[in-house]
Amino acid sequence: MANCANCTNELSERGFRELEQFIDELSDKNGALISALHRAQEIFGYLPKEVQQFVxxxxxxxxxxxxxxxxxxxxxxxxxxxKYPISVCMGTACYVRGADKVLDEFKRELNIEVGETTADGNFSLDALRCVGACGLAPVVLVGEKVYGRVTPDQVKSILKEYE
Structure with a gap:
């Protein structure tokens, strides 16, 4: 997916029409850039140059x-x-409690680096500054699902939930 052979399919006419309608309905276009980009990313999942040019x-x-x-x-x-974005919190509490080792295990299991997506498009991996759940440190998010007190040994079982 990182080399996106089907980008034209993903960047559907329907998506552009939906984004155009959203922008057209904005009462004030001045200062609307952030709102338009948020909506575009909701529609397309990311902001390639074609979407940026359209906006x-x-x-x-x-x-x-x-x-x-x-x-x-x-x-x-x-x-x-x-399809399943994974985010590992690297805030102070999470880092002190071993988030770096958890992140390393995700990188090893998925064979990708932070900021990359697996070849099958199923997983992407990111590191975040803080998710505000310090009491559950270290914290991992898969989509919107929160996993607390994660250890490197739990990484395989977390990934199996999404196979």
């Missing part, structure tokens, strides 16, 4: 401004995420 055109702003925002904020991604 720039619809908001009548330079593509460079759109790219600047997309590349600055860590929430936005220009790379397709896996």
């Amino acid at each position: 720039a055109k619809k908001l009548n702003i330079p593509v460079s401004k759109v790219y600047g925002v997309v590349s600055f904020y860590s929430f936005f991604t220009m790379i397709p995420k896996g």
